[in-house]
Amino acid sequence: MELNDIIIFNELVNLESTIKVANKLSYVQSNISKRISKLEKELGTSLFERTNRGMILSSDGKRFLPYAKQMIQNYNDIKNEFLLFDEKYRIGATQSISKNYLQELYTDENYEIYTRSTTELVGLLHTCQIDFIIVNQEINDLDFKLLFTIEEKLIWVKSNLNDNNLKDCKVAISRDKTCPYRQRTLELINREQEGKVIEVDSLDILIDLMEKKNIISILPEKLITVNNKLTNYNSNIKAYSKLYIYSLKNNDKIFNNSILSI
Known part of the structure; x- marks a missing residue:
């Protein structure tokens, strides 16, 4: 019986949905079902009733729940007691x-x-x-x-070798729509620049493009202190992230x- 399976069981009791548990714990939904089935096989009983309303605790599930909570609590107590050192x-x-x-x-x-x-x-x-x-x-x-929280200042970042005007450069942003740097960039670029936006999948790709091409991006000011190939494009934007x-x-x-x- 694995602790992670106990944690998954406890979350499923709270959320009553394998999809919600998968999202919360960053698992694939099918893995949640497999882990619960494995736990049920080890215990020799069904812990949940599968209904149209979701996963509902069975009578044996209700019996097992206090033991599961105690196991999680014991683990946290042991971790806090011994890992303090x-x-x-x-x-x-x-x-x-x-x-x-x-x-x-x-x-x-x-x-x-x-x-x-x-x-x-x-x-x-x-x-x-x-x-x-x-x-x-x-x-x-x-x-x-x-x-x-920590506030970080955002600036237009470009290569030291990029002498083009801002309007002549392409703009690189993350493809991740939740990325705050992407969001600030799209808020600040003008209509002319909208047609020059490039989406990339990782920061490393974005930085590599800026170092070699006439590409700029709105990123934390901190970046130019850890990468001497990049510098601040002299543009007085007021943008921050947290x-x-x-x-x-x-x-x-x-x-x-x-x-x-x-």
């Missing part, structure tokens, strides 16, 4: 945040850095595989506590924001 901090962040703020921590033996999408980071935090996540969008989750640092509510570890190289 563990100096290793597990921090998850998106690609841009890892590149701009966490590079120095990769070689620090006190930290483990996980670079994932926001959805994947939420799943890792839910299953206690990391201690903190740093993301650039607000997350409304009752299991999370917001530790603090970084959000979250942990689970029962996490007693203290996050020191001085590690972020702000």
Whole structure:
């Protein structure tokens, strides 16, 4: 019997939907069903009744629920008791945040850095595989506590070799529609530039394009301090984004924001 299966069971009790649990824990929906079936096989009973209204606890499921909650609580108690002396901090962040703020921590033996999408980071935090996540969008989750926010200034970024006027450059943005840098860019570009927008799938591709082509993008000012091939295009835009640092509510570890190289 695996702890992750117990966590999935508990979430399914709360949400009554495999789709909702899959979204919350960043699993494929079919995996949620498989894990529950595996748990039921191990226990030799059905824990849920499958109805048109969703997954409803069976009588044996109701009997098992307090044991499941106690197992999760015991795990958290053990983790808090013994990992208080563990100096290793597990921090998850998106690609841009890892590149701009966490590079120095990769070689620090006190930290483990996980670079994932926001959805994947939420799943890792839910299953206690990391201690903190740093993301650039607000997350409304009752299991999370917001530790603090950091405001980051956004600027037009270009290659040092790019001498073209702003109107003559193509504009690169993330294909991820939830990306705040994409959203700010689309808010600020004019109609003439709208036809010159290029969508890319990763920050590395975007940076590579800017370094080699006449391409610009609205990104955190921090980026030009960690990449000497890029510079600020002299344009007085007033644009900002926020970084959000979250942990689970029962996490007693203290996050020191001085590690972020702000």
